[in-house]
Amino acid sequence: LAKPKTLSVSAIKTGTVIDHIAVGQALKIVRLLQFDRDERRVTIGLNLQSKSMGLKDLIKIEDVLLSEEQACHIAIFSPQATVNLIENFKIVRKFCVALPPAIYGVLSCANPRCITCTESIATLFQVEAGSERVWLRCHHCEHIFSLEGENTY
């Protein structure tokens, strides 16, 4: 039996490859970064073979070089992800994502009675790394929740 190819998505000329994403998190990251809302070409690989992780997800975004601030948002879903910036088919920069101390304006509070859910107030969460998951504490209602397995944004 032939082994499945480790990389089943084609190379890009210019753009960003987010690699080593924990399985099941790629779609959440694409939605969080709102790459599903514009006309950029985004390739998503789910459950790809990985030497270090067993299985992983991967995202390629053409013609976008991700900033470190955007990369911070990825860490909330997958702290071990790596970001590769590509120009002319070559990796020009590679960095790990870092958990931000706080995240502003991009996620929704899991508490339906939170003022940010009923009024148009930007959300703000303190980010706390637990041993197995990332916890978010709402600045407005103090509600603490994790994004694991939830679609709260």
Ligand SMILES: [Zn+2]
């Ligand atoms: Zn809240």
